[in-house]
Amino acid sequence: MTTSSTAVIDSPTELEVVAGVDTHADTHYVAVLSATGARLGNLQVPARTEGYEQLLAFIRSFGSTRLVGIEGTSSYGAGRARYLMSQGVDIREVVRPRRAQRRHGKSDPIDAYAASAQALAEPETLPMAKTGAGIIEQIRVLLGVRRSAIKARVAVIRQIRSMLITAPEAIRSRWEGLNERCLVESLASTRPGRATDLVTTATGHALRRLARRHQFLTVEITELEDELRILVGRAAPAMIVTKGYGxxxxxxxxxxxxxxxxxxxxxxxxxxxxxxxxxxxxxxxxxxxxxxxxxxxxxxxxxxxxxxxxxxxxxxxxxxxxxxxxxxxxxxxxxxxxxxxxxxxxxxxxx
Known part of the structure; x- marks a missing residue:
């Protein structure tokens, strides 16, 4: 379902217009200004392909499109930005206003008009949006997964060290003084018995599971780095062979x-x-x-x-x-x- 408010204008094809888009997970709100700053109309559309088409048709119904400013081109507005770029529309990343600057309140139409006003007033200072496509996008998604795997592995080894501090004496003394690699390998190969028998065996099971999780994450990180090495070699062969670049x-x-x-x-x-x-x-x-x-x-x-x-x-x-x-x-x-x-x-x- 869409909602709109449109001003009555004469000869819309003679106008050059600027639009601003306020993005959300389910809906996007667009507001259109003339080159002189007059408000021409606003529209709410769903955040789907048919909504993208409807939004562009709405903007073009007022005249030729000079520029579109979008909030969140790397988050909720990513799909919208990619679609508009594919249609030859000039896109700019609009910076969300600070709370202190929202003197006129906050609503989707207000934010959309603020985005269009910013695009109209500061076209040269606003950053161009990333395309979010091709080999760089492949690198971005794999790099993000690797980063989260690294954080998870760090959390696992911290949990192992913390658990050993409070473990029964037999377990704590057995694994004391080992470095990270030896500790993980040794714990992963243990056979502590049934976890439901004693505190000692339950702790042993917990440590073995953590160690095996650490090993699984290490394999995942290695695979991701191998895939990234191939992609980076294709995307920037000159960089990867330059001294200091990994x-x-x-x-x-x-x-x-x-x-x-x-x-x-x-x-x-x-x-x-x-x-x-x-x-x-x-x-x-x-x-x-x-x-x-x-x-x-x-x-x-x-x-x-x-x-x-x-x-x-x-x-x-x-x-x-x-x-x-x-x-x-x-x-x-x-x-x-x-x-x-x-x-x-x-x-x-x-x-």
Whole structure:
């Protein structure tokens, strides 16, 4: 079911219009403005293919489409953004307003009109949406699964260590002092007896199950990394053979850039996206910059890992870092300079 409110206009085909879309799990709300900011109409449609078609037809009924601003192009608005891109519509990612900025209240029509107004007023500053397709999307979904598997495996080994602290003395003394690999392998191969007999056997069963879960997650992570290695080799062969770049760091940076890196206007915009751009922190006689704590933190982690590897193995990087330290830069400053330089080189490798 759809709901709409439409203004009466003359000769709609002569107009150039801008639209904004407020996205939700089940429905999307679109609002259309003229190039002068006049409200032309709004419509609610279902978040399905027929709704996408209906939304685009509604926008085009007012005239030629200059731009569409969408909230959440990487979440609820992902399907909508992909459909509109396939129809040749220029898309921008609209930033949700802060609560303090919602002086006129909040509703789907209000949010949709706010998105369209933002797209009309700031077309050059709003980021272009990712396409969410192709090999980069394959890398993104596999990388996300690997990340959750890593977290689950860390949680498992922590639970094993915690359980051993409170385990019966016979169990605690038996497995004391083993490293993670030996501990997991040893626990996975035990045969503690029936779990319902004693506390000791129940604890042994629990530890064996946790160890086998750890092993299962390790196999899953290894398989994911093998698949990612193939995909990354296809997507960015020049990057993966560059010193300091590993499979996971390269995959992370590729996902951050997206399948359409041309949406990044400069290497400076990519550095800002990765949280590697310098932030002024000057006051009075102090003139300096500090680390950027914004941006994509996973991408920032990837740049940090690459910088550490190069500091360990690359003579040119060591020389560069040495010159910075000689000029009075701190260790944090050196890493900031290195991450910024790596982000610049990243764009030169045509991610």
């Amino acid at each position: 499979v996971i760091t390269t995959a992370t940076l590729l996902v951050t850039a997206g399948a359409n890196p041309d949406r990044l206007r400069s290497e400076g915009s990519f550095a800002a996206l990765c949280g590697a751009s310098p932030i002024p922190a000057s006051s009075g006689r102090t003139n300096r910059h500090r680390l950027n704590r914004g941006g994509d933190r996973q991408a920032n982690w990837a740049l940090h890992q690459i910088a550490l590897v190069r500091l360990s193995n690359d003579e040119r990087t060591r020389g560069y870092a040495g010159r910075l330290r000689a000029n009075g830069k701190s260790k944090k400053d050196v890493l900031r300079y290195l991450k910024r330089a790596i982000a610049r080189a990243q764009m030169e490798l045509e991610i």
